[in-house]
Every structure is written in structure tokens, then in C-alpha cells.
Amino acid sequence: MAKYLYRLGLWSARRARFIIGLWTVILVAAICLGTIFAGPVSESLSIPGTDSQKALDLLSKEFPQANGGDVRLIFAMPEGKQLTDQTTQQAVAKMLDEAAKDKAIISIVSPYESGALSADKRIGYADITYQAAAEEVSAASKTHLLQSLALTRDVGIQTEVGGSVDVIEQSGAGASEVVGILIAFLILVVTFRSVRVAGLPIISALVGVGIGVMGVNYGANFFDINSDGTILALMLGLAVGIDYSLFIISRHRQQLESGMEIKASIALATATAGSAVIFAGLTVMIALASFTVVNIPYFSVMGLAASFTVFISVLIAITLIPAILSLAGNRVGSRRRNNRKPHTRKSKPFAYRWGQFIAKFPIPILVAGIIGLSALALPALNMKLGLPDDGMSPTDTSVRRGYDLLSEGFGPGFNGPLAIAIRSTSGEQVKEAASKIAGDLGTMDNVAAVSPPMLNEAGNLAIVSVTPTTGPNDDHTHDLVKSIRERGKQLASQAPIQVMVTGATAINIDMSEHMSEAFPLFGSIIIGLAFILLLLVFRSVLVPVKAVLGFLLSLLASLGVVVSVFQYGHLANLFDVAAEGPIVNFLPMLLTGVLFGLAMDYEVFLVSRMREEYTRTGQARPSVVSGLGHSGRVVTAAGLIMIFVFGGFILAPDPTIKAIGLSLTLGVLIDAFVVRMTLVPAIMTLLGRSSWHLPQWLKRILPNVDIEGASILNELESQQD
Structure with a gap:
């Protein structure tokens, strides 16, 4: 050489x-x-062959409306005040109306429509869904949303940003x-x-x-x-x-x-x-x-x-x-x-x-x-391995403040919900089975809440959201994922049903x-x-x-x-x-x-x-x-x-x-x-x-x-x- x-x-x-x-x-x-x-930057983290990836791919195919990027706006009032005050509701509504002027947005769900308010009515959130995937949301859309936030922030409503769309870019x-x-x-x-x-x-x-x-x-x-x-x-x-x-x-x-x-x-x-x-x-x-x-x-x-x-x-x-x-x-x-x-x-x-x-x-x-x-x-x-969540971001960032507010208002598990896909392996309807499984999940240890099943158009696939009582990286949450998967194997042996778990914790x-x-x-x-x-x-x-x-x-x-x-x-x-x-x-x-x-x-x-x-x-x-x-x-x-x-x-x-x-x-x-x-x-x-x-x-x-x-x-x- x-x-x-x-x-x-x-x-x-x-x-x-x-x-x-x-x-x-x-x-x-x-x-x-x-x-x-230059080509587009992709932040998708796929793990071919795993249960969580199979479930994620299935849900993305059957529920295409969920493929768009999302932003969660977290609102909080000072101690002693509530988001339900009339003046506060008007300010939030005005801000969301201004944000909705962006044609790239599919839907906006306010905290008053969905009841997304904490028990003391001091903390709430609104969900915004875009047509494009999270990494493809334009800079103009992000700028428009940030400018809209001034309508609530300027009147004393703490407004933080979370979700899959990186609205506030971090270097x-x-x-x-x-x-x-x-x-x-x-x-x-x-x-x-x-x-x-x-x-x-x-x-x-x-x-x-x-x-x-x-x-x-x-x-x-x-x-x-x-x-x-x-x-x-x-x-x-x-x-x-x-x-x-x-x-x-x-x-x-x-x-x-x-x-x-x-x-x-x-x-x-x-x-x-x-x-x-x-x-x-x-x-x-x-x-x-x-x-x-x-x-x-x-x-x-x-x-x-x-x-x-x-x-x-x-x-x-x-x-x-x-x-x-x-x-x-x-x-x-x-x-x-x-x-x-x-x-x-x-x-x-x-x-x-x-x-x-x-x-x-x-x-x-x-x-x-x-x-x-x-x-x-x-x-x-x-050594304990995991995926960093917004709770590990610097304390002076909006995503970290929003994470802490959601944990305070709705519990630490709210920041790491589990998505449960319930599929019929015979092509039959799963509505009754999904409702029964959702009720069964609600009785499990470390489960704070279970959403009603949402069905696809064919009726052979349902999605259920499970909110743990513990945070995304907590060992108890990991145990819950394993328990749900074990329960799913038992159900699969008794009926033509497949239960799969996905979400950040399951992917982790x-x-x-x-x-x-x-x-x-x-x-x-x-x-x-x-x-x-x-x-x-x-x-x-x-x-x-x-x-x-x-x-x-x-x-x-x-x-x-x-x-x-x-x-x-x-x-x-x-x-x-x-x-x-x-x-x-x-x-x-x-x-x-x-x-x-x-x-x-x-x-x-x-x-x-x-x-x-x-x-x-x-x-x-x-x-x-x-x-x-x-x-x-x-x-x-x-x-x-x-x-x-x-x-x-x-x-x-x-x-x-x-x-x-x-x-x-x-x-x-x-x-x-x-x-x-x-x-x-x-x-x-x-x-x-x-x-x-x-x-x-x-x-x-x-x-x-x-x-x-x-x-x-x-x-x-x-x-x-």
C-alpha cells in the first residue's frame, strides 16, 4: 500500500x-x-417487525386523519383563577379563531368543546391537527401560530406549545x-x-x-x-x-x-x-x-x-x-x-x-x-435505557413548561398515553369486543383513564387510548405495557381478536x-x-x-x-x-x-x-x-x-x-x-x-x-x- x-x-x-x-x-x-x-428531513423512528410498529402502521393506514402533524396548546391560569371565566374563554376562543385562519389546519378542538380542563379548571389544552405530516408543516404555518399565541399571552394566560410539530425550533x-x-x-x-x-x-x-x-x-x-x-x-x-x-x-x-x-x-x-x-x-x-x-x-x-x-x-x-x-x-x-x-x-x-x-x-x-x-x-x-421526553427538556423551554403543566393538571401519565389497536382477524365487527376490552383495561393496575373505542370505516379495527397513572419512563408504565400485551395474547387464544400496543412508551x-x-x-x-x-x-x-x-x-x-x-x-x-x-x-x-x-x-x-x-x-x-x-x-x-x-x-x-x-x-x-x-x-x-x-x-x-x-x-x- x-x-x-x-x-x-x-x-x-x-x-x-x-x-x-x-x-x-x-x-x-x-x-x-x-x-x-436538498431533500426533506425525516424524524420518523420506525422499528420494522416490532409489535408497536405493526400497530402504528395499521392505525396510520386505517385512520389517515391521524397522520397529520399535531400541536397541543396548553393554557394555565395563576392560582385562584380559572380558564372557565368568561373573559378568559373569550380570549382563548379569539386566539383559536385567529390560528384557524391557516388553511393548512384540518381541525382545532378547544378545551371547552372537549372538556379538556383540569379538576380545578386552572389548566386546559387545545389540539390542532395539520394536513401535512409533522416534519412537513411549513415555516409560515409555525410563524402564524406563534403570532396567534400573543392574543392569550398578552392578557395573562400562560400558553405553552407541545405536540409532534416542532413549532419552536431548538438548535x-x-x-x-x-x-x-x-x-x-x-x-x-x-x-x-x-x-x-x-x-x-x-x-x-x-x-x-x-x-x-x-x-x-x-x-x-x-x-x-x-x-x-x-x-x-x-x-x-x-x-x-x-x-x-x-x-x-x-x-x-x-x-x-x-x-x-x-x-x-x-x-x-x-x-x-x-x-x-x-x-x-x-x-x-x-x-x-x-x-x-x-x-x-x-x-x-x-x-x-x-x-x-x-x-x-x-x-x-x-x-x-x-x-x-x-x-x-x-x-x-x-x-x-x-x-x-x-x-x-x-x-x-x-x-x-x-x-x-x-x-x-x-x-x-x-x-x-x-x-x-x-x-x-x-x-x-x-443503566436504564429509554427515550427522552419533553420532561427532560430545559426548564426554560415551552415544551418543558407545557409538559409540567399537563402532569400537574392531568397526572404524569397524561404525557405518555398508550394506543391500543383492537383488530378482528376474521374481518368481523369488533365494536362489542372493543367496548368489553376497554372496560377490562380500565380495571387494570396503574390505569388512570381509558377512552371509548373509535372504529374505522370497515368496523373491523378499533383504537383505544389508555392513560397510565405514572409517567412515560416509569417502570410501572413499562410493566403496564407488558401486562396489556399478555392480556391480548390470552384474548387472541379465545377469539379471533388481535390486541396490539403502540405509543411512545411501547416503542421505547x-x-x-x-x-x-x-x-x-x-x-x-x-x-x-x-x-x-x-x-x-x-x-x-x-x-x-x-x-x-x-x-x-x-x-x-x-x-x-x-x-x-x-x-x-x-x-x-x-x-x-x-x-x-x-x-x-x-x-x-x-x-x-x-x-x-x-x-x-x-x-x-x-x-x-x-x-x-x-x-x-x-x-x-x-x-x-x-x-x-x-x-x-x-x-x-x-x-x-x-x-x-x-x-x-x-x-x-x-x-x-x-x-x-x-x-x-x-x-x-x-x-x-x-x-x-x-x-x-x-x-x-x-x-x-x-x-x-x-x-x-x-x-x-x-x-x-x-x-x-x-x-x-x-x-x-x-x-x-
Whole structure:
């Protein structure tokens, strides 16, 4: 591989203007496609094959009027006042009449028509249904509704907004992208000691993100692209785009300092650091693409969108970066080289001295690291999975205030009703059976209310709404769903009736179980394929095993801290977590896939330099220290960049994005600095030459991918001789 990358790097360096022009054209084309012809964003969360999804699909087909987006307006009066006062009723009616002027609205049901008033008449709600699906409701309709709310708010009636239509748009990440980029730039300035050079990885990352995210936006015309997929693509695109460029530029500068000619140095940096970039990128893409085995379209698209952006970042690193470095010439070199002053270093780099320290005390460091990470991981044993509801939104948002008002006025279970579909499997009428089942449901534990059955036109399907007494994420509510399903199985054995449960709580349960079932296959795929890649790269059995075990420590420790913050509320104020609640049920799998790819990035970048030193000298333990000394500074910068890029997303108000940002930030922090920069050198010091052992039979089978560029170096040396 190194030979091909050497030629690619040299070709790109010699045709710099063509390569830069080509990527510019691709970027402009992607921006045009992703803005002018952008597809719709879909937030549908379907779980094929589950009971809740089957019920949801059936109800959507038989009750098409329920497919439109809905908005729930929650009204509340101060203590001692009621919504039934004549003046208040007139104000509410006037506001609803104004809202009804929007032709996109199908119906508006006022609290006075439906009796949707709390026992003390202080809290009530009105339901608005739109013709279009929730994600397709226009911005003009949302603006009109918000303007109408002034008619009640201005007269002292608290009016909050809830429902499936996101009327008050929340920013997914706020200024996090800008914050992450600015801090990354400062880190690069410190790393390279040059403002000019520090800008190169930022520019290349922005080009990659621009092409990747715009490509994803255009792809929404053909696939159901969700906003979380775009955000994940943005997060990873920025992080890996900067890191991959950083490694090639850093290697090029080191070679320039040794006196190598510019284009030859670019080609060699592409051959060596570029090889590490390709294998690191492959591990990330494998991990992300493995999301498809979960068979949840929302999750699969998220992984594929991010994987596409990582792919673009790899291509840019091995083509555009060599072209830019060629045009930059000596300007990317260090001041010492540019000034032609001899290099005199008073002391070894900190990374080298850190490696020496680890080599002296490998056992204590290893024991302390494992014990510390295990302690952080303990809370993960009690992790509770779920889907965040509006009750976990920030307290200053309208949806959270509306959620709290509905809980206060109608009980906590009102925010998570269960939809029960009662279908005749023989095609006969189900009216009497549905009424009987509805009465039976009303006698069950933890049921606050049951609505009368609503029949479809054919009369063979009925829908019943069940309001639990407990909230959507309460264990008692989950038990109720299971009890209703068990009762439905009993009825199905006695009559041609099928009872199915759907709704947010049921979907939550099914999604968690579905992911738990898919996780072993998911983990086996990413770990198995990554193990093979690392086996090819390092031609060692123990190095891949060590890499996987180190990743597991990072993963469990990160999950343990996330559980402590989000589930138990520790340090909640520090991270602006509005309310304690379950961990997003797809977070463990998302963190596993993304963190595994990133962990292998650091493994490849760090250990490949150790392997290169070992191949050159044949000395195992000194190569660990030397390899860490050469690559430690760059790996540190790469880790810090990812930490701040991901950390910026902790500022997002959305609890899901906040949890993803915090988990990835912690994962990179622990894996880069505790596992890769500390525990890995300690283990490899203890293993010595055994680190690079490969059975002869396996050595004959495996192809030599030459990630260290030994073939190129030998060829260059022979040419000099």
C-alpha cells in the first residue's frame, strides 16, 4: 500500500493546482445540490417487525386523519383563577379563531368543546391537527401560530406549545461547531507553532464537512435522512478531518526538518502517515456502517451519513493535503528550518519523557489505570435505557413548561398515553369486543383513564387510548405495557381478536429490546473486522487483542460517567442537565460504534510509529518510548481537538445531542490519554518482543500492507547509494 500512496502523494504534489481546483468544483457542486436540491428531513423512528410498529402502521393506514402533524396548546391560569371565566374563554376562543385562519389546519378542538380542563379548571389544552405530516408543516404555518399565541399571552394566560410539530425550533448544537473549530485552531497553533500551518487542517476539514453534509442533505431526496444523522456527520467530519490532515502535515514537517526535499517529503508522508489514515478511516467507517445490522432505518441512515463524511475526509487527507503542502512549499516548515539554524533541543519532548516514566513503572501504572477506569464504569451496571421526553427538556423551554403543566393538571401519565389497536382477524365487527376490552383495561393496575373505542370505516379495527397513572419512563408504565400485551395474547387464544400496543412508551420498550438483541451481532462485526484490519496493519496477534480490551475499558468508563450525570443527576448543574432520566436507548450502540472507530484511530497512529521504530532497530522496549516520543505530541493534539469538537455539543439544549456530545467527549478523553497514551505503552513495555509475535503459519497467509513504508524507505536508500 505504501508504494501506491507514495505515488499518489507525489502525483498530487506535482499537480497541485489541478487537485485543488477539482476539490473546489466538487465542494461548489455539493453545496448547490445540498442547498437548492436538498431533500426533506425525516424524524420518523420506525422499528420494522416490532409489535408497536405493526400497530402504528395499521392505525396510520386505517385512520389517515391521524397522520397529520399535531400541536397541543396548553393554557394555565395563576392560582385562584380559572380558564372557565368568561373573559378568559373569550380570549382563548379569539386566539383559536385567529390560528384557524391557516388553511393548512384540518381541525382545532378547544378545551371547552372537549372538556379538556383540569379538576380545578386552572389548566386546559387545545389540539390542532395539520394536513401535512409533522416534519412537513411549513415555516409560515409555525410563524402564524406563534403570532396567534400573543392574543392569550398578552392578557395573562400562560400558553405553552407541545405536540409532534416542532413549532419552536431548538438548535441542535447552538454555536458548538464554531466553538469547537476555534479551540481546535488554537490547539493546532500551539502544536505547529505557526498560525499559517494551523489553518491547513481546519480548511481541509471544512471542505470535507461541506461536501459530506451537503451530500447527505441531497441524499435526503432518496433516503429518510434525520437531523441526528446530519449532526453526527458534522461532528465526526470536523474531528477526523482535522486529525487526519494533522498527522500527514506533522509527518511532513518532521521530514523537512531532517533536510528532505519538499515533494519527496510530501510523497513519503502520504505513504506512511497516509497509510495510517486509511486504516484508521476504515475502522471508523466499518464501525459506523455496522449500524445497519440493527435494522432500524433511523439508526442505519445516521451511521451511513457519518461514514460517508469520514470517507470524504480520508480522500481529502491523501490528495488535497499533499497538493496544498506542495503549493505552500517551505512555508509549512518550522522556523528552525526556514532560518537554516541548527536544531539544538535542551531536553527530550514531554511525550518521550512520559514514555520513559511509563517504562520505569509499567505495573503500578497499569494496575492504577485499570482500577480507576473500573470504578468509573460501575454505574453502567445499573443503566436504564429509554427515550427522552419533553420532561427532560430545559426548564426554560415551552415544551418543558407545557409538559409540567399537563402532569400537574392531568397526572404524569397524561404525557405518555398508550394506543391500543383492537383488530378482528376474521374481518368481523369488533365494536362489542372493543367496548368489553376497554372496560377490562380500565380495571387494570396503574390505569388512570381509558377512552371509548373509535372504529374505522370497515368496523373491523378499533383504537383505544389508555392513560397510565405514572409517567412515560416509569417502570410501572413499562410493566403496564407488558401486562396489556399478555392480556391480548390470552384474548387472541379465545377469539379471533388481535390486541396490539403502540405509543411512545411501547416503542421505547420495543426499541430497547430490539437493540439488545442486535448488539451481539453488531459488536461482533465491528470488533471482528477491526481485529482483522489491525492484524494486517501490525502483523501481530497481541496488539489487536490489547487494542480491543483497551476500548472496552474506555467504553464502560464513559458509559458509567454518563449514567452518573444523566440518570443519577451527579454534576447535572455543571452540564446543564435539566432533569434526571433514562439514557437514550441507542446511545450505548452509537457510542460503541463511534468510539471504537476513534479508539482504533489513536491505536493505529501511535502503535504504527512504535512498529516503525521496532522494524528499524529491532529493539522492542526502546521502540515503545521512541514511538511515543515521536507521535505523542500529535496524538495529544488530535485527542484534544476531538474532545473540544465533541465537547461543544454538550452546550446543545436538546438532551439527546447533549448526551451524545458528553459520551463522545468522555470516551475520547479516556481512550486517548488514559488508555492509548498510558496503558498501551505500559502493556507493550511488559510484553516486549512478544508484542510483535506472529505465528509463522499466519505470517505466510497475511499480505504485507507495509504501513510503515519500509519498502519505500529501502527503495529511497538504494537510490541514494
